Amino acid sequence: MSIFVNADTRVVVQGITGREGQFHARQCIEYGTKIVAGSTPGKGGQKMDEVPVFDSVEKAVAETEANCSLIFVPPPFAADAIMEAADAGVDLIVAITEGIPVLDMMRVKHYLNTKTPRLIGPNCPGIITPGAAKVGIMPGPIHKPGGPIGVVSRSGTLTYEVVYQLTRQGIGQTTCIGIGGDPVNGTNFIDCLEAFEKDPETKGMVMVGEIGGSAEEQAAEYIKQNVSKPVVSFIAGMTAPPGRRMGHAGAIISGGAGTAQGKVEALKACGVHVCEDLGRIGEFCAKVF
């Protein structure tokens, strides 16, 4: 019915007493997500609305059986927060924070290799299984529950645009995941495509990429070998100039590599349906799926 999160997901919010954390925790609760705890060092014993706040993620997990952490901690402390969550034994860590130094994320990535939890992000909108659980900052109402399409993207608002158009075409979503715009992140395209391929409710996938790196090219190769369901893709940045960081830390064409044109060609060569006009991706998907 979904991947990575569902109606049973129990969330602890790290940084729940901050402005962003509080606002989005309330939005998640309103959507129906089980936000069971918050964690802010030094604020244990307080409450955010009805949600108990703990000094550590470990305590929150012990008291509330949280199995997922949602992180709004500012960049200088985010690496620490992710590793704390990993040690506390949650299954899934969703890091929204933008602006974490790349060396910090490289260390986190290697650290997580020795642990079991899955990391989504950082610098991402999070993950939503429409109608069941929203663990992130995306607007809930643009989504349509019940599937049959899985969405995975490196971007935030660009994903909302794609999802909105799907919903307007009457196409629902199983799960939508933002994997983040940083050069070093946790869950990648292939992890999501693999999970969507295995999920019986998901009948097709939309993969939203952008310039920089080679994640789309690797995903294209993976799709060719391992994915039987139809995949639609859109790549942002056809007009992006080389050598400039386009907002996202990872969105940069360097040394002629990582161009949108290169990615589009690689995807097409592997049988992916590439839509080149974002304005009509909804109609495009309606034809393919």
Place this chain on the structure above:
Amino acid sequence: MKIHEYQSKQLFSEYGIPIPRGGVAETPESAKAVAETLGGFPAAVKAQIHAGGRGKGGGVKIANNTEEVVRHAEDIIGMNLVTHQTGPAGQPVKRVLIEKGLNIAKELYLSLMADRESAGIMIMASEAGGMDIETVAAETPEKIIKVSVNPLTGIYPYHCRKVAFGLGLDKELIKSFSRMLTSLYRLFVDRDCSLVEINPLVITEDRELCALDAKINFDDNALYRQKEVAEMRDLDEEDSLDVEASKYNLNYINLDGTVGNMVNGAGLAMAVMDTIKLAGAEPANFLDVGGGATAEMIENGFRIILSDKKVKAILINIFGGILRCDVLAKGVVEAAKNTQIDVPLVVRMEGTNVEEGRRILAESGLDLQTAGDLRDAGQKVAALVAA
């Protein structure tokens, strides 16, 4: 963030990485003073700008005595240096680096960079020093040695040996090379670099290593903890509008087209640029006002876009979702009035209360069209600049 060659070499010096004897000068008089400390000639007089290709553009000259150093300094300081990386407008030169020449036996390439694939620090080296590494990578990839270092464990002697053996260095040089590479790694990690490049790294006839050129880029996300590095930023090397935008915490990049645009979110901002192009016009900029998009950010965005005289029309695309469109619309109207906007505007917004938002825009009295969806928005703004 980028810094100049002379600043990179100052950092090298702090870490004991060998550089040629020399110094930086902002006037011909101080160039003379530097030349007199070199202890011999020939010497190189090198323009200090961020862009590459300085030699071909006439920004690097060889001097055989102090008088020639002064003459070259006079020529280069104040010149407008045009290279393949500066664009046709060129870049004014404010200072030169004067360095004593070396007796070069061999030139190598060496760099360290943050590598997204391995989530490690990638050491790249090649015997084809002095050449553009991207050309080497494309034409003779087997000549490039790559070793990724796990940042949790850091660099070990075997990493260094692997690179040194790959470069065919002899036993004696392996020792000094390993010392230098370890120092470079320390510099990279201590200062949150994203790239450290030496091209060429020279082996002299006296069998010593020396960094003839030096290039360092830093991770912008880490500047908050690198105060000393942040102070090395040279704003004169950056586009003035880009600098202005960074004061407002806006992600802005100036481009060549005529359609100014303002979008919330980087991915969507790129996609909107693409949409403008598909509709037959050219984007004048990339501008991401952040996922949230407050009225204040929009006002600042207007200021930046309007100071670009190429702009003939502006497209605003805000995918709010959680944001209420009526609040957003009021913000857009207010911002447009505060900045005395004098070009037509196309607004596309999505989110809660979108109908109310459109009504507010329609009744604002501004030269403004609302678009129903993204495609409509692209076509409307393209029609405006074509007219």
